[in-house]
Amino acid sequence: MTGMFRRFRIQFFLGALLACFFVAACSGGDGADWHGGEIFIDMPSPAPPGEHDPPPSRAVESPFEFLPFSAHTGPFSRLTGLPVYEEDLYRRPFAAVINNHTRALPQSGIASADIIYEVLAEGDITRLVGIFQSYIPEKLGPMRSARDYFIDFALNHDAMFIHHGSSPTGYSRINTLRVTNLDGMSLEGSVFWRDRTYPYWAHNTGTRPLEHSSYTGRERLFTHVNNRSIRYYWPEDAAAFGFNFTQSAAGHHPVTAGPGNGQANIVRVPFSQWYVRTFIFDPETGLYMVEDRHGPHLDAETGGQVTVGNILVQFTNMRVVDAEGRRVVDTVGQGAGYLINGGQYQPVRWAKDSHTAPMRWYFPDGTPLTLRPGRVWVCVFQANGTVSFE
Numbered sequence: 001m002t003g004m005f006r007r008f009r010i011q012f013f014l015g016a017l018l019a020c021f022f023v024a025a026c027s028g029g030d031g032a033d034w035h036g037g038e039i040f041i042d043m044p045s046p047a048p049p050g051e052h053d054p055p056p057s058r059a060v061e062s063p064f065e066f067l068p069f070s071a072h073t074g075p076f077s078r079l080t081g082l083p084v085y086e087e088d089l090y091r092r093p094f095a096a097v098i099n100n101h102t103r104a105l106p107q108s109g110i111a112s113a114d115i116i117y118e119v120l121a122e123g124d125i126t127r128l129v130g131i132f133q134s135y136i137p138e139k140l141g142p143m144r145s146a147r148d149y150f151i152d153f154a155l156n157h158d159a160m161f162i163h164h165g166s167s168p169t170g171y172s173r174i175n176t177l178r179v180t181n182l183d184g185m186s187l188e189g190s191v192f193w194r195d196r197t198y199p200y201w202a203h204n205t206g207t208r209p210l211e212h213s214s215y216t217g218r219e220r221l222f223t224h225v226n227n228r229s230i231r232y233y234w235p236e237d238a239a240a241f242g243f244n245f246t247q248s249a250a251g252h253h254p255v256t257a258g259p260g261n262g263q264a265n266i267v268r269v270p271f272s273q274w275y276v277r278t279f280i281f282d283p284e285t286g287l288y289m290v291e292d293r294h295g296p297h298l299d300a301e302t303g304g305q306v307t308v309g310n311i312l313v314q315f316t317n318m319r320v321v322d323a324e325g326r327r328v329v330d331t332v333g334q335g336a337g338y339l340i341n342g343g344q345y346q347p348v349r350w351a352k353d354s355h356t357a358p359m360r361w362y363f364p365d366g367t368p369l370t371l372r373p374g375r376v377w378v379c380v381f382q383a384n385g386t387v388s389f390e
Contacts (some may be wrong), residue, residue, distance in 0.1 A: 077134050078242025079114035079157065080309075081373035084134050090234040093133035094221060095154030097163040099144035100126050100275075102293070104212040106202055109137030111299035111306045117153040119380035120318065122325035124272030129153045136222075139301060141215035142208075143184055143192065146170040149329040149380075151179055152352070156359045157241045158234055160225070164192060164214045167326055177356060180230060182221070184214050191220045199300050240358040244370045261346035266390040267311060269379045277379060279311055281343045287374060288340075309374015311340035312361065314350050315383045329380065331355070338387060341372045345389055 077084045079093070093114070098107055100118070110116070113130035121127045129150050132140070145165035151173050154161040164184030166174065174181050184192035195215050196208040225232050234241060267279040267288070279288040287307040290297040296305040314337045318329040334351040339361075348369055351360045361369035381387065 076245065076373070077114065078238065079131060079133055080375050081243070081245030081371060082134070082375075088134060090236065090238060091133055092232045092234055093131050093157050093159040094136065095150075095157065095159035095161050096130045096132060096140055096216075097144050097146050097150055097161075098128040098130050098140075099142040099212055099214075100128050101212060102274075103204060103209055104142050104144075105204060105292070105294065106199060106298045106300035107142065108215065108300045109140035109217075110297070111302060111304055112137045113375065115157070115376045115378065116308075117150075117378045117380060118269075118271070118277060119149065119329060120271050120275075120327060120382070121147060122327070124274060126271050126275045126277075131157050131159055133157075136218040137301065138219070139195075139215055139217045141195075142212045143214040143216060144211075146174070146181075147326070147329075148173040149327075149331050151177070152331040152355050153378075153380075154179070155356050156352075158238070158358075160230065160232075162216060162221070164188075169326075173355065182216070182224060184216070187224070188214070191224045192216050193220075199303070201303065202300070203294050240360075243361070243376065244368055245373050246370050261344065262389060263343060264340045264345040264389045265343055267340055267345070268388045269313065269381060270385065270388075271379075271381065279308070279340070279377070282307075283343060286342060286372070288377075290377065307375070308377045309341060310371045310376045311338075312348070312376060312378045313338040313340070313387055314378060314380045315385070316380060317383050331380075335383070337361070339369065339371070341374070 075084060075086055075089045076082065077089070098110065100107075107128075109132075110128070110130065112132060112135045114133050115131035117129040117131075118126050119129075127144055127147075127150070130140075131153075140162075143162065143164040145167065146161070146163040147167050148169040150163070151161060151170065155177070161174070161179050161181040163170075163181065166183070173179070182191055188194075192214050193216075194210075194213045196210070196213045198204045198206070198208060224230075265281045267281075269277040269279075271277065274293065276293065278291040280291065281288050285307070287309055288311060290306040290308060298305055315335050316330045316333075318327050320326070321328050332352050332354060334349065337348045337350050338345050339348045347364055349362050349364060351362075352358075363369060379387075
């Protein structure tokens with residue numbers, strides 16, 4: 001990373017917790033020095049962005065995620081509630097349509113998404129739309145074609161839409177709403193490339209099928225945005241494009257005993273017979289470990305399992321409308337859902353006034369939704385489906 005360096009000085013309370021962080025900091029090695037109860041971390045000093053210079057991309061989880069959350073005073077991401085660099089706070093996200101077919105696994109860059117939407121496409125197979133702002137991966141994919149309702153997920157966050165092809169209704173919505181989009185059908189070879197290999201450890205072997213081999217990444221995305229002078233920052237009144245977060249349990253909406261809420265140590269969302277999304281709560285980290293039909297959902301670039309701090313289930317109507325198995329998914333309107341975090345679930349409501357309006361989430365009493373800091377997985381689920389909790 002380029003630019004001058006400054007020193008971030010972070011103090012925290014001594015005690016048993018301090019000893020754990022001291023061990024983590026010492027074993028972490030690079031970039032952190034221990035000096036009498038303080039951690040000094042070399043950080044790049046941000047330079048003001050030029051008129052058309054693409055913003056830098058940095059991993060939000062380094063170096064602050066190992067510290068107590070209250071040790072850092074912000075700014076905090078509107079998408080995750082986690083610390084971000086100030087110049088990244090208003091960076092316009094990318095919304096990437098990610099192939100989730102079993103032959104497309106493992107995916108690259110999936111663990112870096114701030115938000116992931118999962119919803120059925122054709123053939124009872126889900127696709128993912130990842131919202132990337134805090135960190136744009138060097139390699140992202142495999143990319144897949146758009147559907148009209150995927151575009152609404154991007155517009156929830158004023159995101160630039162990345163896809164490789166589209167259904168006719170998807171292209172119609174892109175054109176009608178004048179959506180900023182990067183399409184692999186016209187940009188293959190410049191913004192998109194092919195990679196038909198699997199990691200040596202993957203359950204898939206041999207050569208990737210062509211339809212599961214389209215990728216893009218940070219350098220090519222930023223180059224394209226720069227060359228086309230595309231807007232890459234949010235407006236300053238961007239609060240509606242994210243969520244509300246609390247930094248303490250006291251500020252969290254209480255979960256009271258009742259028929260609509262309870263324990264959620266294991267959550268299963270059965271999109272179809274073959275695509276059941278499973279989340280397993282880890283009380284030590286407060287995160288949910290994400291699993292697919294093969295077990296842990298892994299990132300091809302890191303080999304690590306995807307984890308999230310919050311799960312949202314959005315119940316809505318959907319139906320198959322053609323011989324190809326394409327669906328109409330009702331994204332505009334209002335409906336019920338669940339908020340799942342901290343090993344608990346509780347009912348919530350959602351509302352979206354138009355295709356271009358951001359989604360609004362709130363508790364049944366009308367209070368705006370408050371999440372715990374962490375990444376978010378949104379399951380857009382059929383209204384007649386059943387989510388199981390253990």
